[in-house]
Amino acid sequence: MGILEVKDVNxxxxxxxxxxxxxxxxxxxxxxxxxxxxxAGKSTLLNCLVGKLIPDTGSVMFDGQSVxxxxxxxxxxxxxxRVFQTPEIFGDLSVMENMMIPCFASRDGSxxxxxxxxxxxxxxxxxxxxxxxxxxxxxxxxxMHANSMSRxxxxxxxxxxxxxxxxxxxxxxxxxxxxxxxxxxxxxxLLKQISDERDITIAIIEHDMHVVFSLAQRITVLAQGTPLxxxxxxxxxxxxxxxxxxxxxxQVA
Amino acid sequence: xxxLNKNDLTLLAIVAVLTLFAPFILNPFPxxxxxxxxxxxxxxxxxxxxxxxxxxxxxxxxxxxTGYLSFGHAAFLGVGSxxxxxxxxxxxxxxxxxxxxxxxxxxxxxxxxxxxxxxxxGIYFSILTLAFAQMSFALAYSVLSNPRFNLTNxxxxxxxxxxxxxxxxxxxxxxxxHFFGIYMNSTHTMNVGAWSFDFNAGYYLCAIVMILAxxxxxxxxxxxxxxxxxxxxxxxxxxxxxGLNPRPHTLAAFVISGMYAGLAGGLMAAMDPLAGAERMQWxxxxxxxxMTILGGTGTLIGPVLGAGFIKYFENIFxxxxxxxxxxxxxxxxxxxxxxxxxxIHPFIGKGWHLTLGILFMLVVVFLPGGLxxxxxxxxxxxxxxxxxxxSTASTEPAx
Numbered sequence: 214m215g216i217l218e219v220k221d222v223n224x225x226x227x228x229x230x231x232x233x234x235x236x237x238x239x240x241x242x243x244x245x246x247x248x249x250x251x252x253a254g255k256s257t258l259l260n261c262l263v264g265k266l267i268p269d270t271g272s273v274m275f276d277g278q279s280v281x282x283x284x285x286x287x288x289x290x291x292x293x294x295r296v297f298q299t300p301e302i303f304g305d306l307s308v309m310e311n312m313m314i315p316c317f318a319s320r321d322g323s324x325x326x327x328x329x330x331x332x333x334x335x336x337x338x339x340x341x342x343x344x345x346x347x348x349x350x351x352x353x354x355x356x357m358h359a360n361s362m363s364r365x366x367x368x369x370x371x372x373x374x375x376x377x378x379x380x381x382x383x384x385x386x387x388x389x390x391x392x393x394x395x396x397x398x399x400x401x402x403l404l405k406q407i408s409d410e411r412d413i414t415i416a417i418i419e420h421d422m423h424v425v426f427s428l429a430q431r432i433t434v435l436a437q438g439t440p441l442x443x444x445x446x447x448x449x450x451x452x453x454x455x456x457x458x459x460x461x462x463x464q465v466a
Numbered sequence: 467x468x469x470l471n472k473n474d475l476t477l478l479a480i481v482a483v484l485t486l487f488a489p490f491i492l493n494p495f496p497x498x499x500x501x502x503x504x505x506x507x508x509x510x511x512x513x514x515x516x517x518x519x520x521x522x523x524x525x526x527x528x529x530x531x532t533g534y535l536s537f538g539h540a541a542f543l544g545v546g547s548x549x550x551x552x553x554x555x556x557x558x559x560x561x562x563x564x565x566x567x568x569x570x571x572x573x574x575x576x577x578x579x580x581x582x583x584x585x586x587x588g589i590y591f592s593i594l595t596l597a598f599a600q601m602s603f604a605l606a607y608s609v610l611s612n613p614r615f616n617l618t619n620x621x622x623x624x625x626x627x628x629x630x631x632x633x634x635x636x637x638x639x640x641x642x643x644h645f646f647g648i649y650m651n652s653t654h655t656m657n658v659g660a661w662s663f664d665f666n667a668g669y670y671l672c673a674i675v676m677i678l679a680x681x682x683x684x685x686x687x688x689x690x691x692x693x694x695x696x697x698x699x700x701x702x703x704x705x706x707x708x709g710l711n712p713r714p715h716t717l718a719a720f721v722i723s724g725m726y727a728g729l730a731g732g733l734m735a736a737m738d739p740l741a742g743a744e745r746m747q748w749x750x751x752x753x754x755x756x757m758t759i760l761g762g763t764g765t766l767i768g769p770v771l772g773a774g775f776i777k778y779f780e781n782i783f784x785x786x787x788x789x790x791x792x793x794x795x796x797x798x799x800x801x802x803x804x805x806x807x808x809x810i811h812p813f814i815g816k817g818w819h820l821t822l823g824i825l826f827m828l829v830v831v832f833l834p835g836g837l838x839x840x841x842x843x844x845x846x847x848x849x850x851x852x853x854x855x856x857s858t859a860s861t862e863p864a865x
Contacts, residue, residue, distance in 0.1 A: 263707065289709035301707065305700040306693070314697055315708050317690055323711040326718055328691040329682070331469055335690065378709060 216241040216414050217262070217382060222271030224257055224438075231257045232268065233438045239382070244408050244415045246425045249435035255418045256298075258435070259386055262416075263295050264288045275382065286323050294375035296385045300367035302374070304360035308351060311359050311370060312342040315377040341377065349373040349403075365396035372403065376411070383407075385417040389424050401427050426450070474684050477766060481680050485673040488512055489663045496660035500793075503785060509653055509666035511781055513737045515774045516672040517730045522757040522769030523676075523683050524726020528719050529755070530764035531687070531695035537592045537751050538579065538599030542572040542724040544606060544746030546731025548617070551624045551741045558634035559626075559643045559739070561650065561671070565732040572728020573721055580720035584713060587702075599751055606743035623742035643736045645671055650737055668737045675733060676770075679726060684766055686722070695719050727754075760829055762836030771837045776822065783818035 215238035224232040232254045239245045249255050260266040262273060264285040273280050280288050289295075303311050316338045321327070333339060346352040349369050354362065359370065368388060375383055388404070389397040401424055408415055408428075419425045425432065425446070432449045434441040441454055449455055467475055484491065493507030506512070525539050546568035553564035583594040611620030618624055626632070626641070643650045650668035657663075686692050697705050698712050705712050735741050744750070753776065761772025791807045791814070798806060813821045833839045 284711075285706040286709050286711045289707055295707050297703075297707075301701055301704040303697045303700040303704060306696060310693055310697075313690075314693065314710070317694070318709040323709055324714040326691055328689050328718070328722075329469075329685040330690065331685075331688050332690040332693055333688075334469075338690075374704075374708065 215239045216276055217416065218272075218274040219258070219262070220272045220274075222258070222261060222268045222273065224254075224261060224266065224268050231438050232261070235271070235435075235438070235440055237433055237440065237443075239414060239416050240431070241381075241414055242408075242412060243430045244404075244417065244428050246417045246419055246429035246432045247435060248419060248422075248425055248432060249441075252437075253435040254438040255435055256386065257438075259295070259384060259418055262288075262384060263293060289318075289378070289380075290323055292381035294378055294380035294383050296368075296371050296375055296383070296388055298386045298388075298390050300364065300371045302359050302367055302371055304358075306359055307355070308346065308357050308359055308362070308370060309342060309355040311374060312345055312355075312377060313338055315374045316341045316345075319378040345373050345377045348376075365392060365399065368392070368396075368400060369403065372400075372407070376407065376413075380413065382414045382416065385415065385419075387418055387420055389419070389421055397421065397424065400424075404428055468681070470684060470688070474688065474766075478677075478681055478684060481767065481770065482677050485516065485676060486670075488515070488673070489665055489669070493661060493663055497662040498660065503790070504782060506778055506781065507664060509651075509664055509669050510737075511777065512666070512669045513672050513733075514777050516669065516676045517733050517737070518754070518757065518773035518777055519770040520672075520676050520679050520733065521727055521730035521754050522761065522773045523679055524723040524730070525754045526723075526758050526763065526765075526769040527683060527686060527695075527726065528723035529758055530769075531692060531699065532716055532719050533699035534584070534587065534716060534720070535592045535755065536583075536595040536720070536723075537748065537755065538583075538595035538597075538602075539723070539727050539754055540748070540750035541579070541599040541602040541746050542576055542727035543731040543734070543750065544602065544741070544743065545575045546572045546728030547735040547741035547745055548606070548624055548731075549728070550732040550735035551626065551739055554626050554643065554735070554739050555624075555630040555632065558632055558636075559639065559641065560634070561643050561645050561732075561736040564643070564736060565675075565729065568732025568735070569725050569728045572731065573725040575728075576721045576724025577717070580717050580724070584716050584720060596748060596751070599746060600748060603743055603746040603748075606746055618741075618743060621743065623740050625740045643668075643739055672733050672737070675729065679729065680766075680770070687766060691715070691718070756826060760826060760836055762838030765836070765838045768836050768838045775837065779822055779825065780818055783814050783821050784816070786814040788815075 217237070217239040219235055219237040222232055222235040235258060247255055247258065257266065261268045262280065264280060264283050264287070267281060275291055275293060278291065280291065280293070303314065313332065320338065343352065346355055349372070351366065351370060354366065359367070362370070389400050392400065404415065405428065407413060417428065429446055431443065432446055433443045434449065434455050442449065442452055444452065470478065489507050489512065492512065493505045495501035495505050521539070521543060525536070529535055549568045549571040550564035553567050557563055579595065579598045583591055583598065586594060606618040608620060610617040640649060645667070648667045650671065653664050653666040655662055655664050694710065694715050698715060702712055731745070734745070757772035757776050758769045759772070760775060761770065762768025788807060788811060791810055792803065795803045795806050811817070829836060
């Protein structure tokens with residue numbers, strides 16, 4: 214049994230079968246990549262996992278509990294954090310505040326009205342946020358306006374914000390999309406380090422084969438909404454079906 | 467001190483000093499001089515500054531922090547006023563229970579409206595609140611004032627009559643709101659040379675309440691809750707994917723700002739024991755939006771400045787009439803004098819809205835951050851001037 218079990222999930226948008234009988238099992242503390250050509254249903258699948266979409270049929274179990282019908286913030290509180298394709302951060306807030314918010318969320322739950330306390334007096338939160346900024350190598354940027362940072366830094370901070378919640382499953386939606394090669398390599402190193410040092414499962418959707426093959430321990434290939442194969446990177450590379458459906462059409466890095 | 471950092475404490479001290487010494491500050495011209503009409507230091511107007519200041523401070527907690535633009539906040543002001551007058555009618559003219567009930571009733575009312583309206587955001591939220599406020603206005607104006615069940619007394623407005631119960635009203639008490647015997651309309655006038663300063667009990671009650679309200683708003687702005695509200699404004703998607711439920715946060719902000727509006731409504735009734743449905747009309751809701759934007763949305767002091775600015779100009783421009791204009795321009799030749807008065811005429815008296823509209827446009831176009839941004843720019847300019855006087859060589863470019 215994996216930490217995330219997706220069974221017979223179907224999702225239709227009008228006449229389009231976006232997901233057809235998707236079965237997926239993500240083992241605990243592994244790095245699992247989901248790849249596939251454009252329109253294969255990768256993002257739809259991810260949206261079904263985090264509560265943004267509800268599948269028409271099938272079940273999604275996280276750690277033995279169903280996530281279906283729960284709203285995104287409830288699923289997040291269960292231990293699933295998501296990193297978006299374009300970094301979703303609190304752009305109008307400072308870097309430190311960005312990091313403090315997830316710390317509050319993991320300490321106090323989805324809502325607590327602490328309306329008159331001074332937030333800088335919450336020592337445990339401040340320490341935790343600072344420690345996480347230290348880990349992410351951005352402690353010197355703590356007073357910066359989040360929107361004024363580079364894309365790579367925003368991505369780094371977003372990953373840090375997700376980790377600050379101590380999730381058990383981290384979902385990444387094309388984390389290196391639109392990044393320069395140097396930034397991409399930094400992100401790969403960061404994710405490797407996270408997966409080595411922490412008790413965390415990582416599921417990653419990615420286009421860039423370089424990223425996939427340097428990180429993943431298992432790979433699922435989606436095509437036209439259905440899983441084609443699931444195997445280790447070595448086997449996937451030479452798989453004829455995959456070559457035909459996907460790798461044959463793209464440049465392998 | 468008081469759980470505030472140095473900057474916030476300074477700001478609070480400035481506001482406290484300005485409000486407590488307002489009777490002096492707002493009366494800079496001698497009482498019988500020609501400039502006396504620009505004085506604003508009389509009780510009625512000062513009370514309005516403060517009350518609308520409280521209203522705008524509360525509105526800013528919702529609009530400034532979360533970005534949810536409510537177009538129906540006057541409904542809470544009106545509800546607060548009605549609740550207070552009912553306390554005057556039933557209990558006594560003491561303002562304490564009246565103001566407390568005003569806050570509570572406005573709070574409950576805003577839970578109801580907020581719960582429904584906050585299911586939508588953006589323009590739909592604004593329209594929903596506007597619709598609720600107009601419904602409340604219609605209810606107060608006609609539906610709830612029939613002979614069998616008269617809650618609001620319709621277009622006459624709710625007021626206290628001789629045959630009302632007033633069960634705690636003492637034998638020899640005056641028929642006017644009081645704070646444990648201090649009547650709200652009692653005024654002490656101090657004459658210093660040609661100047662005359664009015665110290666009004668009602669004004670000082672409002673002033674103290676506003677300082678407390680302002681202090682509370684600073685605490686909310688600096689609290690984790692305040693940060694969450696700014697996070698909602700900044701990125702609601704990230705908010706829910708960080709495990710935070712935006713809805714109770716926005717509802718709490720909505721109710722807090724509704725209670726501020728109720729407090730303002732209660733104080734309004736305490737200064738003049740009368741409540742009319744027109745207080746709930748959409749123009750009143752629009753006014754507080756203007757005040758907040760004019761002063762500086764999302765800043766602490768902005769709404770207070772905006773409220774003072776609008777109420778001052780409303781008062782001054784509506785007071786000036788053609789006779790006064792003729793006096794001012796008497797030095798011009800007759801024909802030109804008439805022409806100048808003719809040009810200015812539409813902008814004064816009943817036309818003061820026109821002037822205010824122009825001022826509002828100028829502020830929004832040239833100072834998008836409101837009066838606060840204007841103040842900051844002046845501050846920077848003075849600073850950079852000081853710097854260049856000291857060492858002309860090292861002038862840094864302004865941002």
